[in-house]
Amino acid sequence: MGLLTxxxxxxxxxxxxxxxxxxxxxxxxxxVIVKALKDRQEFIAASLLSAKQANEKLASIQAEGEAxxxxxxxxxxxxxxxxxxxxxxxxxxxxxxxxxxxxxxxxEAAKSIETAKAEALKDVHDExxxxxxxxxxxxxxxxxxxxAEQQAAIERMLKEL
Amino acid sequence: MIRFIYIFLFAILSLPLSATGTDGDAEGKINVxxxxxxxxSDAYEWHIAGDVVLHLPCIVYSGENGLKVxxxxxxxxxxxYEGYHIDSESGKIVNAAGVRPFDISITKxxxxxxxxxxxxxxxxxxxxxxxxxxxxxxxxxxxxxMIEVVINYIDKEVAQASIGQGYxxxxxxxxxxxxxxxxxxxxxxxxxxxxxANLTGNIAVTLTCxxxxxIAINAFAPKEYYKxxxxxxxxxxxxxxPLMPTIEFIGVFTKPFSLTVRLxxxxxxxxxxxxxxxxxxxxxxxxxxxxxxxxxxxxVAFCIFxxxxxxxxxxxxxxxxTILTANFIALAQHEx
Numbered sequence: 001m002g003l004l005t006x007x008x009x010x011x012x013x014x015x016x017x018x019x020x021x022x023x024x025x026x027x028x029x030x031x032v033i034v035k036a037l038k039d040r041q042e043f044i045a046a047s048l049l050s051a052k053q054a055n056e057k058l059a060s061i062q063a064e065g066e067a068x069x070x071x072x073x074x075x076x077x078x079x080x081x082x083x084x085x086x087x088x089x090x091x092x093x094x095x096x097x098x099x100x101x102x103x104x105x106x107x108e109a110a111k112s113i114e115t116a117k118a119e120a121l122k123d124v125h126d127e128x129x130x131x132x133x134x135x136x137x138x139x140x141x142x143x144x145x146x147x148a149e150q151q152a153a154i155e156r157m158l159k160e161l
Numbered sequence: 162m163i164r165f166i167y168i169f170l171f172a173i174l175s176l177p178l179s180a181t182g183t184d185g186d187a188e189g190k191i192n193v194x195x196x197x198x199x200x201x202s203d204a205y206e207w208h209i210a211g212d213v214v215l216h217l218p219c220i221v222y223s224g225e226n227g228l229k230v231x232x233x234x235x236x237x238x239x240x241x242y243e244g245y246h247i248d249s250e251s252g253k254i255v256n257a258a259g260v261r262p263f264d265i266s267i268t269k270x271x272x273x274x275x276x277x278x279x280x281x282x283x284x285x286x287x288x289x290x291x292x293x294x295x296x297x298x299x300x301x302x303x304x305x306x307m308i309e310v311v312i313n314y315i316d317k318e319v320a321q322a323s324i325g326q327g328y329x330x331x332x333x334x335x336x337x338x339x340x341x342x343x344x345x346x347x348x349x350x351x352x353x354x355x356x357x358a359n360l361t362g363n364i365a366v367t368l369t370c371x372x373x374x375x376i377a378i379n380a381f382a383p384k385e386y387y388k389x390x391x392x393x394x395x396x397x398x399x400x401x402x403p404l405m406p407t408i409e410f411i412g413v414f415t416k417p418f419s420l421t422v423r424l425x426x427x428x429x430x431x432x433x434x435x436x437x438x439x440x441x442x443x444x445x446x447x448x449x450x451x452x453x454x455x456x457x458x459x460x461v462a463f464c465i466f467x468x469x470x471x472x473x474x475x476x477x478x479x480x481x482x483t484i485l486t487a488n489f490i491a492l493a494q495h496e497x
Contacts, residue, residue: 002202002252003198003201003202003364003429004364005364006363006364006365007203007253007264007363007365008263008265008365009263009265009266009271010203010268010271010274010366011365011368011369012265013265013267013271013275014274014365014369015372017275017278018278018337018341018370018373021278021337021341022333024282024286025281025282025285025336026333028286028289029285029288029289029333030285030289030316030332030336030337031333032289032293033288033289033292033308033309033312034316034329034332036292036296037297037309039297040297040300043297043298
């Protein structure tokens with residue numbers, strides 16, 4: 001049957017055409033495409049790997065930041081507590097000092113009052129003594145003369161005082 | 162919806178009726194066998210539609226007559242030109258004595274073949290040009306993306322998966338043969354010019370594909386492959402009288418033979434079925450409109466179904482040819 005016997009003319013053209021097509025495509029077509037596909041596959045794999053690494057890095061940085069923050073918070077707490085105790089101490093000390101100062105001032109005041117009092121008393125004593133002496137002197141001076149005079153002199157002196 | 166179906170049926174009906182009006186013989190009877198085999202076999206002209214015929218150049222050579230080139234309209238209707246005429250039985254150019262010259266005419270199938278080659282080269286080289294221009298860091302879309310998927314599939318899932326190590330050497334051949342067969346198959350399903358020629362249903366085409374497969378399998382095989390054919394690892398008695406070597410040697414040729422016949426028979430069968438189903442319309446209308454009208458509906462329904470099936474077969478046969486070739490190459494390459 002005609003359908004089952006290959007026609008030499010078509011066979012000739014088929015061998016020629018297929019050969020040319022195969023040469024063209026195998027030389028200029030498929031290698032370019034297949035290489036591009038392979039390169040892209042490698043590129044995607046590398047990109048995925050680097051993305052994974054970047055993610056891991058980011059996670060570690062985040063953890064680091066968290067730890068840093070936690071540390072800072074603890075430090076803050078410590079500093080606040082320290083400051084509180086320091087403040088308490090200072091207030092305490094200030095209180096104590098003020099108390100002692102007040103005590104000292106009061107003591108000093110008491111002392112100076114005492115001295116002033118003593119001085120005043122001494123002055124009074126001296127004055128009284130002087131007056132007594134003066135009076136005694138006058139008395140003694142007038143005794144020599146007249147009795148009445150004496151009396152008058154005393155009266156006068158007393159008035160003068 | 163039903164109206165659309167009627168319009169569709171009417172359109173389908175009216176077209177082939179006018180086109181095949183000349184194909185019937187004197188009494189108006191339709192010779193289905195002639196129509197079908199006329200389509201399946203090659204021709205020196207291309208019926209595009211109705212009376213529109215593309216006359217193709219004939220190139221013939223014989224010792225006494227020399228090289229002759231002329232258009233096929235010179236031979237129309239059995240006329241003789243330069244001592245040649247078309248033999249009514251075989252449909253080929255013969256001389257007065259009925260002997261065929263060396264005939265490399267651009268027949269319908271050859272023109273279709275050129276068209277397939279140009280289409281294939283254009284598509285693949287344009288895709289390659291896209292990659293040259295854009296590099297691998299840009300993902301293609303649309304048409305280039307579709308071609309990429311096909312190429313990637315054949316390269317990875319067929320060539321690499323079957324052959325394994327060293328598959329790169331055979332990958333371009335497998336890609337070429339797959340895309341070539343697929344393009345031929347798909348163009349064969351398009352009923353209008355420039356499709357519709359029965360290229361992969363022609364044994365010369367499938368034979369050439371199988372010969373290239375034969376070369377790819379045997380020419381690059383290591384020496385262990387040839388040892389296993391001519392001196393296989395079997396008891397000496399089977400080798401002394403060369404029983405096993407004979408079987409193995411025949412096996413070398415049955416592989417490409419099966420490739421040839423499988424592809425040829427599958428595609429030809431598809432064409433025959435679709436043409437037969439279409440012919441039902443004309444045969445039944447000759448009997449009468451009462452049977453012609455319902456059978457037309459049946460025929461169109463079956464034709465649509467068969468065309469869908471053939472679309473699937475077009476892919477499957479191209480794939481089967483490629484994966485079998487890849488497996489034969491793998492068997493030859495990794496012979497222990």
